[in-house]
Amino acid sequence: MFTSLSLRNSRCITPEQQKSFDELLEAYCATPEGEWLKNFNYKQYKIKWCDAMNIENGIMGAFIPWAGKAVYLMPNECNVPGFPDPWPEQIVFTLVHELRHAWQFKKYGILYILCCLPVLRQLTLEKDAWRITKQAEKFFTEYVNKRCAAKFKRK
Ligand SMILES: [Zn+2]
Numbered sequence: 001m002f003t004s005l006s007l008r009n010s011r012c013i014t015p016e017q018q019k020s021f022d023e024l025l026e027a028y029c030a031t032p033e034g035e036w037l038k039n040f041n042y043k044q045y046k047i048k049w050c051d052a053m054n055i056e057n058g059i060m061g062a063f064i065p066w067a068g069k070a071v072y073l074m075p076n077e078c079n080v081p082g083f084p085d086p087w088p089e090q091i092v093f094t095l096v097h098e099l100r101h102a103w104q105f106k107k108y109g110i111l112y113i114l115c116c117l118p119v120l121r122q123l124t125l126e127k128d129a130w131r132i133t134k135q136a137e138k139f140f141t142e143y144v145n146k147r148c149a150a151k152f153k154r155k
Pocket of ligand 1: 097101125126129
């Protein structure tokens with residue numbers, strides 16, 4: 001079962017994975033939809049892999065205000081050593097979703113905590129975070145496809 005205690009055993013991401021995320025987030029920050037992230041000091045949030053998140057329990061990411069400046073993501077289950085890791089491209093919109101929660105907490109403070117009550121949460125925090133996530137998902141899909149097509153052309 002996943003609880004916030006499961007976050008304790010999270011792992012740091014590798015420098016290569018950090019580089020991939022940095023590149024993706026920078027591209028997103030340069031768009032009008034990513035304006036909020038550009039103005040938010042998101043680099044102070046560490047990205048961590050939480051092994052208790054998986055396809056089975058459906059938990060792909062988390063931001064917990066009292067767990068410090070970190071966001072947690074579901075790790076890739078099948079890394080092929082020696083090949084570029086495609087996972088950051090796949091999970092990046094979840095990262096944006098969790099960073100949006102971090103942004104909400106910074107902006108609203110105590111109000112954020114109050115809004116964590118189940119029903120209220122869906123109407124406030126999640127509604128806003130999913131609006132942002134959907135836009136980000138569209139952006140990253142196009143961005144990754146374009147980059148992939150460009151690489152293919154060069155071969
Ligand atoms: Zn959420």
